[in-house]
Amino acid sequence: MNRFMGNKKAIAVFILPSLFLFGGLLLVSIGFSVYYSTLEWSGIGEGTFIGAQNYFEMLQDVIFQKSVKNSMLLAVLTLLLQLPFALFLALILTSGIKGEGIFRTIYFIPVTLSTVVVGQLWMKIYNPNYGVLNSFLQSAGLESLTHNWLGDVDTALYCVIAANIWQYIGYHMLLLYAAIKSIPQDIYESAQIDGATGVKAAMRITIPLILPTLKTCAIFVITGCLKAFDLIYVLTNGGPVNATEVPSSMMFNSIFVINRYGYGSAMAIFIVAECVIIAFALQKMIRTRQVEY
Amino acid sequence: MKKIFSRRTGNPFIRFILMMFLIFFALFQIYPLIWLVFFSFKSNEEIFGGNILGPPKIWKIENYRNALMGGDVLTYLLNSIWISMAVIFLSTILIAMAAYAISRMKWKLSGVVYWIFMAGLTIPIHATLLPLFILFKTMGVLNTPLSLIIPYTAFALPFGIMVLRNHYETIPREMEEAACIDGCSIYQTFFHIILPLVRPALATIAIFSFLSSWNELMFAMTFISDTKYKTLTVGLQSLTGMYYTEWGPVGAGMVVAALPVLIIYVLLSKQVQNAMLAGATKG
Numbered sequence A: 001m002n003r004f005m006g007n008k009k010a011i012a013v014f015i016l017p018s019l020f021l022f023g024g025l026l027l028v029s030i031g032f033s034v035y036y037s038t039l040e041w042s043g044i045g046e047g048t049f050i051g052a053q054n055y056f057e058m059l060q061d062v063i064f065q066k067s068v069k070n071s072m073l074l075a076v077l078t079l080l081l082q083l084p085f086a087l088f089l090a091l092i093l094t095s096g097i098k099g100e101g102i103f104r105t106i107y108f109i110p111v112t113l114s115t116v117v118v119g120q121l122w123m124k125i126y127n128p129n130y131g132v133l134n135s136f137l138q139s140a141g142l143e144s145l146t147h148n149w150l151g152d153v154d155t156a157l158y159c160v161i162a163a164n165i166w167q168y169i170g171y172h173m174l175l176l177y178a179a180i181k182s183i184p185q186d187i188y189e190s191a192q193i194d195g196a197t198g199v200k201a202a203m204r205i206t207i208p209l210i211l212p213t214l215k216t217c218a219i220f221v222i223t224g225c226l227k228a229f230d231l232i233y234v235l236t237n238g239g240p241v242n243a244t245e246v247p248s249s250m251m252f253n254s255i256f257v258i259n260r261y262g263y264g265s266a267m268a269i270f271i272v273a274e275c276v277i278i279a280f281a282l283q284k285m286i287r288t289r290q291v292e293y
Numbered sequence B: 001m002k003k004i005f006s007r008r009t010g011n012p013f014i015r016f017i018l019m020m021f022l023i024f025f026a027l028f029q030i031y032p033l034i035w036l037v038f039f040s041f042k043s044n045e046e047i048f049g050g051n052i053l054g055p056p057k058i059w060k061i062e063n064y065r066n067a068l069m070g071g072d073v074l075t076y077l078l079n080s081i082w083i084s085m086a087v088i089f090l091s092t093i094l095i096a097m098a099a100y101a102i103s104r105m106k107w108k109l110s111g112v113v114y115w116i117f118m119a120g121l122t123i124p125i126h127a128t129l130l131p132l133f134i135l136f137k138t139m140g141v142l143n144t145p146l147s148l149i150i151p152y153t154a155f156a157l158p159f160g161i162m163v164l165r166n167h168y169e170t171i172p173r174e175m176e177e178a179a180c181i182d183g184c185s186i187y188q189t190f191f192h193i194i195l196p197l198v199r200p201a202l203a204t205i206a207i208f209s210f211l212s213s214w215n216e217l218m219f220a221m222t223f224i225s226d227t228k229y230k231t232l233t234v235g236l237q238s239l240t241g242m243y244y245t246e247w248g249p250v251g252a253g254m255v256v257a258a259l260p261v262l263i264i265y266v267l268l269s270k271q272v273q274n275a276m277l278a279g280a281t282k283g
Helices: A008-036 A053-060 A062-093 A100-112 A115-126 A132-139 A156-181 A185-193 A198-209 A211-226 A230-235 A247-256 A261-285 B012-040 B044-050 B062-070 B073-103 B110-122 B126-139 B146-168 B174-181 B186-197 B199-215 B218-223 B232-239 B248-280
Strands: none
Touching (some): A008 A261, A008 B073, A008 B110, A008 B126, A008 B146, A008 B186, A053 A062, A062 A100, A100 A156, A100 B012, A115 A132, A115 A156, A115 A230, A115 B012, A115 B232, A115 B248, A156 A211, A156 B012, A185 A198, A198 A211, A211 A261, A230 A247, A261 B110, B012 B248, B062 B248, B073 B110, B073 B186, B073 B199, B073 B232, B110 B146, B146 B199, B146 B218, B174 B186, B199 B232, B218 B232
């Protein structure tokens, strides 16, 4: 049996194609990115080795600092607004309310859509002249609130955040919903005997038991926001006046618009390092026991 | 038997409020999409002020004809379809084999290899963009569908391997022992005995691979510049403000891009959701 399951040739046949493809693409690429980030290079001819100069320049770049701040704000606000709301929805939906399945299905629809479609859609919603938002405000008699939403440096980032929350709230709702559903009923039954029902049961039993899933959601939200690109590229491409610039939009524009391959690569490495470090720190910081039922 | 805001103990007024809240939120999630469908059938006059919020007064079906025939949307659609099909096919086979070797077969480095794949779940793919661009350019793959199929397949692997490994581990070891005693080869065991057992998980993986490649933008717009190979996401992005003075057909293009995904979701939503529920339930 051991020889059967330890068949070296079969193992190689099964694993090598994937390992070669994935390891080759991901790990080797990142290696190359590290190398490129030490060059002053426009993509034509040979680059000049300049050591860590790109990194120094990047860290002193005021717009880059702003982009990091923007992505942090995006992450924190999304976390604070999306997660409690998704949890609330999941708690209501698991309470045995009518139409559980239909609501769950509807809430998840935007998750399946392409971010390009979502971005284009919200661009039209925010449009100052023929957008839904302003027309809605007008017909509600709130004309004073109408606004050039994406064109104003003060509101553009919040508009991006709102669209981001709209798209992904259903995803977190479903993850939490599944976690709550997997809690055995008898826990609630014995809690009921002890007098814990309703909101009390939610606070004392459900939320502590789904803490590992909440942590997973939090990590997804934060790393997702730190590397966000599509939505910003489609909605604002970093504008107006860098108000919505994030590291990945700067990376993309540095490489493919102003042809600074080395500088853009330094940003790519920054994004990778930032995401890995933060994901790792969150894992360590929020200690949760794996719950066994 | 009831859980949180329990039906038995909860008061009807609170239940009513919660129901209203759920309905309101459902409208918030769905109205923008309904509005998009309205938009896609409207003329410029209605879009630019005449009738912004409601359904079109005159349904302009020709918006769809214009988008599909006049604006290359049909080409983009077909490209998206066959590229994501290729990705589903390749990634599912690779994932099934790799996860099997990692979770069931006995070799020293399986833990390390699993870790390498799992690192891929955390590491953003941004850092691969420029190196792949340069690699594909040197290989002459740039601006061909292969330049998307290769990375999409590669980046579908970590998620799939994670999901499938969990499913393989629920299969009793006796399956392989019996197959071995009956004289099956390891390949026969894998393809004829193990794979059929994880078919639902394979469906989940295929759906995820489909969604991620169908919806991807960054690689698609970097690696493909030729109109005849563009996918829907890039195509849509370039549609806006390029050929069209008419906005309706742009909306129609967006609906066309969203529709296949929505159809698949509506048909398989139970399956996707059940698969996720099964994955979240322990023991």
